[in-house]
Every structure is written in C-alpha cells, then in structure tokens.
C-alpha cells in the first residue's frame with residue numbers, strides 16, 4: 001500500500017475519511033490510486049485550492065459504510081467502482097448485517113486497490129461477455145435461522161463471487177480457522193482467493209498460456225466436487241508444502257491456482273508497503289522475480305520475528321518451496337505481460 005498525505009502535510013491512511021489534523025474530507029481517487037483531500041471541513045481553509053469540483057463521493061460514504069472512494073463529478077454512477085460490483089447484500093433490517101456489509105466492503109476495497117495497482121481490468125469486459133464481475137454477500141441459517149439461505153459456501157461461478165456474510169465476524173472466522181486447522185484466514189485473503197478464480201477464466205482458460213498453467217498447476221478438468229470431497233475427507237498429503245502454498249491448494253488445480261494467486265497479491269501489496277516505508281529497497285527492476293522474491297523472504301522473516309516479540313502468532317505462516325516459487329513466477333510473468 002502506498003503512503004498518502006493530506007494537503008496540510010499530515011500522513012493519512014487508505015481507510016481514512018477525514019484528516020484528523022485539519023479535518024479535511026479525504027477521498028480515494030481510483031485513477032491516480034491515491035488518497036487526496038477533496039474539500040475543507042466546515043469553512044476552514046477556504047483559501048486552499050482543492051479539487052472538489054472534479055469529484056463526487058460514493059453514495060455509501062455515510063453511516064457505518066464510510067466508503068471513501070471517489071467518482072468523477074460527471075459520472076453516470078452514484079456508487080464507486082468498488083461498491084457497484086456488489087449486487088446482493090444480507091438483510092439490512094438486522095443491525096449486525098449492516099456492520100457485516102461495511103466490514104466486507106472495506107476488505108473488498110483493499111483487494112480492488114491491489115488489482116488497480118497491478119493494472120488488471122475490473123469493469124472493462126466486452127458487453128457480450130457473459131461473465132461480468134459481481135459480488136453476492138449472503139447470510140445462511142447458521143446465523144439467521146428465520147430468513148437466511150440454507151447453506152452458503154463462499155466461491156466463484158460465472159463471474160459471481162459469493163461470500164458467506166458471517167466471514168465478516170471475527171469470532172466466526174477464528175472458530176472456522178481453528179476447526180479447519182488453518183494457519184491463516186482473513187477476509188482480505190478470501191477476496192484475493194475468489195478473484196483469482198475470476199481472473200483464471202479471463203486470463204488462462206482458452207488462452208495460449210493454458211498449457212503452461214496445466215504443466216505447473218495440474219489438470220483443472222479433474223472432477224471438482226469429487227476432489228473437494230476427497231480433500232475434506234482425507235486432508236492434504238503429508239508433504240504438501242513441497243508442492244503447495246497451503247493445504248487447501250492441494251485439493252484441486254483450480255484451488256492451487258486461486259491460493260497461489262491470492263498469495264501473489266498478498267506479497268505484492270506487502271512489498272509495496274515495505275518499500276513505501278523504506279523498510280526494503282525497491283527491486284532494481286519489476287521483472288526480476290528472483291530479486292523480488294529474496295527481498296520478500298527477508299521481509300517475511302522480520303515480520304514474523306516482530307510478531308513473536310509482540311506476543312502475536314506469525315503474521316506469515318507459510319513456506320515458499322522451490323515448486324511454489326515457480327508457480328508464483330508464472331503469475332508474476334503474467335502480470336508483467
């Protein structure tokens with residue numbers, strides 16, 4: 001994540017809606033990929049030239065949602081680039097769902113920030129393309145026996161990313177993480193994983209690069225539900241870390257892809273943050289994957305050591321084997337292209 005500054009000089013952060021030094025309203029410009037001051041707060045700093053005439057705020061900037069993304073003032077949309085991708089939300093008559101929706105959108109904005117930084121298209125698909133990106137946040141009967149869906153599995157199908165709204169609750173997520181014996185489970189990680197499935201359809205499937213994908217990740221035509229059932233019954237192979245970035249990646253070639261893709265996004269944004277804070281030097285050139293990777297390994301080591309000193313669990317509970325490095329490089333080369 002880049003570093004941002006208010007026009008008054010104060011450092012401000014991605015989710016901030018106003019500057020806590022000068023009270024200016026802040027907004028995220030998706031074109032510049034930058035948080036900027038858009039208007040002075042209640043009559044202060046009238047003499048400062050601010051670009052408020054160029055922008056309007058996303059309609060979800062108020063209440064709990066606090067979306068701080070901006071649109072060009074003449075845009076036909078009232079929701080920002082991120083918010084308007086959401087098509088189904090859990091019943092807002094329940095106050096806990098109002099909170100969940102806000103938490104989900106905040107994580108989604110950060111994921112989309114990563115896509116913007118990588119220059120990946122989000123809305124720009126031909127109208128004839130039947131797979132347009134959209135998000136459905138659904139509640140199931142575990143949290144709402146009265147009007148929740150019977151059962152909601154997070155996943156991607158034909159452009160639609162479905163997330164169980166309960167994933168927005170820390171207690172639910174932690175309990176699930178423990179039950180599934182996972183070292184890492186975050187909302188941001190869910191979004192990065194599911195969007196990986198979406199981009200697989202766009203960038204890999206039926207593309208010349210598919211052969212290369214298959215050689216690295218395996219056969220995606222293997223029966224998916226059967227593979228998942230086997231994984232949940234037997235678990236991952238004992239030495240899964242030799243081959244996969246996570247246990248779940250061993251379930252099916254497409255899950256391996258989504259897990260590795262999510263991991264690439266995690267590394268990319270965290271490296272950007274580290275460079276911005278002068279923790280590491282930027283790699284000489286973006287194309288040099290091995291330089292980039294060795295910077296990452298150093299950084300991950302420090303990250304975990306710092307967390308142990310604080311008394312937290314490892315922030316980065318992963319092993320990046322030689323085989324996984326090859327898969328990450330494949331994604332890196334794809335992004336460079």
Ligand SMILES: [Zn+2]
Nearest residue numbers: 006008019022
């Ligand atoms: Zn300020």
Ligand SMILES: [Zn+2]
Nearest residue numbers: 058067080083
């Ligand atoms: Zn918005």
